[in-house]
Amino acid sequence: MTTPTSPTSSPAERTPVVIVGAGPAGLTVGNILRAASVDCVVLETESREFIERRPRAGFLEEWAVRALERRGLADRIVAGAPTHTEFEFRFGGERRQFPYTELTGHHHYVYPQPLLVTDLVREYADVRGGDIRFGVRDVEPHDLDGERPSVSYTAPETGERRLVHCEFVAGCDGARGVTRTALPAEHATVARHDHGVGWLALLAEAPPSSDCVILGVHPRGFAGHMARSPEVTRYYLEVSAGDDPANWPDERVWSELHARLAVPGARPLTEGPLVEKRVLDMHNYVTEPMTYGRLYLAGDAAHLVAPIAAKGMNLALHDALLLADALIAYVRKGDDSGLRGYSDACLRRVWQYQEFSQWLAELLHGPSSGDAFRAGSAMARLRRILDSPAAASTSAELFIGKDTDH
Numbered sequence: 001m002t003t004p005t006s007p008t009s010s011p012a013e014r015t016p017v018v019i020v021g022a023g024p025a026g027l028t029v030g031n032i033l034r035a036a037s038v039d040c041v042v043l044e045t046e047s048r049e050f051i052e053r054r055p056r057a058g059f060l061e062e063w064a065v066r067a068l069e070r071r072g073l074a075d076r077i078v079a080g081a082p083t084h085t086e087f088e089f090r091f092g093g094e095r096r097q098f099p100y101t102e103l104t105g106h107h108h109y110v111y112p113q114p115l116l117v118t119d120l121v122r123e124y125a126d127v128r129g130g131d132i133r134f135g136v137r138d139v140e141p142h143d144l145d146g147e148r149p150s151v152s153y154t155a156p157e158t159g160e161r162r163l164v165h166c167e168f169v170a171g172c173d174g175a176r177g178v179t180r181t182a183l184p185a186e187h188a189t190v191a192r193h194d195h196g197v198g199w200l201a202l203l204a205e206a207p208p209s210s211d212c213v214i215l216g217v218h219p220r221g222f223a224g225h226m227a228r229s230p231e232v233t234r235y236y237l238e239v240s241a242g243d244d245p246a247n248w249p250d251e252r253v254w255s256e257l258h259a260r261l262a263v264p265g266a267r268p269l270t271e272g273p274l275v276e277k278r279v280l281d282m283h284n285y286v287t288e289p290m291t292y293g294r295l296y297l298a299g300d301a302a303h304l305v306a307p308i309a310a311k312g313m314n315l316a317l318h319d320a321l322l323l324a325d326a327l328i329a330y331v332r333k334g335d336d337s338g339l340r341g342y343s344d345a346c347l348r349r350v351w352q353y354q355e356f357s358q359w360l361a362e363l364l365h366g367p368s369s370g371d372a373f374r375a376g377s378a379m380a381r382l383r384r385i386l387d388s389p390a391a392a393s394t395s396a397e398l399f400i401g402k403d404t405d406h
Contacts, residue, residue: 012163015039015131016331018151020139021173022051022132024113025299025316027120029170032071032324034128038331041164042132043139043153045173048121055203055276056113057313058228059084061401062106064317076119077111082227084108087213089382090263091367096386097212103396112228113313141169141182145293168327171297172320180301183292193354195282195306195361197221198243202235202253206272209233215364216261217382219375222364223260225269233270236307238368245277253277282306282361284354289343290319296342298323303350308361311353314401319346349401356398 017033019026022044033040044051060077068074085101085108101107124130135156142150150165171179199222208227216223221238228234237256239248254271261269283306290302299316322345326338359381366378385395396402 012150012165013041014165015041016166017041017168017170017327018043018164018166019170019172020141020151020179021171021177021299021301022046022117022121022134023172023174023299023316024116024120024313025301025320026170026172027117027124028068028071028073028317028320029172029298029324029327030130030132031073031120031124031128032321033327034124034130035071036328036332038328040131040170041166042124042130043136043151044132044134045136045139046134048134051114052118052121053114054117057307057310058110058112058226058234059310059313060109060111060116060317061314062109063401064314065109065111067321068317073120073123076115077109081109081111084110084212087215088210089215089217089386090261090266091217091379091382093263095263095266098386098392098396100396100399103393104400104402106400106402108310108400110227116313139173139178141171141179141295144169144182144295147294149294167294167331169295170323170327171295171301172299172316174300175304177301179295180287180297182295183287183297187292188287188289190285190287192285193283193358194241195284195308195358195365196241197365198239198241198279198281199224199307200237200239200243200245200248200253201276201278201280201307202237202274203228203276204233204235204272204274205231206233206270207231209267209269214261217364217367217378218260219367220256220260221368223257225257225261233272238365239279241281243279245279248277250274280307282308284357286347286350286354288347290346291339291343296323296326296339298346302346303354305353305357306361308364309353309357309399311357311401315350315353318349322346352398353401360399 017040019042030042086097086099089096125132137154139153152163214225224236226234286303290297298319305311329335329338363378363381366374384391
């Protein structure tokens with residue numbers, strides 16, 4: 001990575017850490033650094049209003065909430081977020097509960113990502129006085145493989161090109177950000193997996209129709225129901241990869257949801273306006289290593305898990321906690337062991353979650369694959385975790401993220 005050649009219109013700044021991206025990972029790193037009196041600058045291409053409303057994941061594993069709570073970052077979650085202790089499979093006219101809290105002693109918190117981001121922004125910027133710059137453009141890291149990296153960007157207010165020198169860059173800007181592309185191809189490998197299907201992601205202004213997550217396993221395709229709030233429900237429908245949301249008018253969506261989730265004795269789905277329709281192609285990737293020189297990737301900038309097992313936000317927080325502690329140890333004590341071991345420590349959990357996501361994907365998608373062998377294997381897998389205490393316990397621990405850093 002070369003030194004910037006574009007002139008800047010204002011003097012260069014210096015700070016120990018530049019964090020690119022104000023999602024859960026970047027804001028968690030920033031808050032922990034601020035609490036330890038380690039200066040940092042957060043650069044975000046979107047506005048504050050946008051990131052506080054952007055629809056994303058909604059489930060936090062208990063270990064993640066407890067870790068945030070120890071940092072003073074989970075007061076609202078612990079005080080008011082609903083908890084989930086089980087989910088329900090629906091298939092072949094049956095309803096079967098999967099009581100993962102009973103099996104593991106741990107539960108999920110229902111806390112949509114926009115709420116978490118809002119909390120973290122408020123704590124970082126308004127309470128702790130952190131430096132966060134919204135709406136920046138053309139962010140570019142420089143000299144990442146040297147002793148004096150820097151990040152340049154265009155200021156939205158003036159159009160000036162600005163430069164921030166630092167010791168480290170935390171790449172937390174997601175799958176489409178600039179930091180993940182800063183790793184030279186000869187330095188990193190990217191492992192990818194395509195599930196070959198899409199999910200139509202839907203947000204309904206309608207109360208949840210169940211107290212828990214519903215996973216519908218159906219020959220016509222998977223369907224999912226996830227509560228987001230007392231007034232809003234997230235639904236998913238398996239569709240063809242690359243499908244167009246325009247192919248799914250509201251009437252067709254609700255008809256298909258009823259068909260795939262209806263079972264005798266279940267409460268009918270409560271319909272409402274569909275305020276979001278997006279097709280997500282189900283694919284995963286992992287970048288190894290998650291570091292290059294003075295650049296440390298976290299969250300979707302390093303790895304993507306399809307939303308099949310609600311793992312992405314939890315992995316981002318795991319990365320952020322490890323990275324923040326490692327940066328503090330180096331800046332304050334000169335201890336670089338955490339930074340040297342950062343990628344390996346993250347990837348142990350990343351691969352556990354990737355494997356579980358793939359395992360669950362085959363269970364959910366096999367029956368609709370058109371392949372009789374895959375369909376039969378998927379149903380055998382489903383029956384095993386519902387009828388075998390040993391299989392259920394293992395699956396529940398992976399689902400809730402308990403003791404997964406093997």
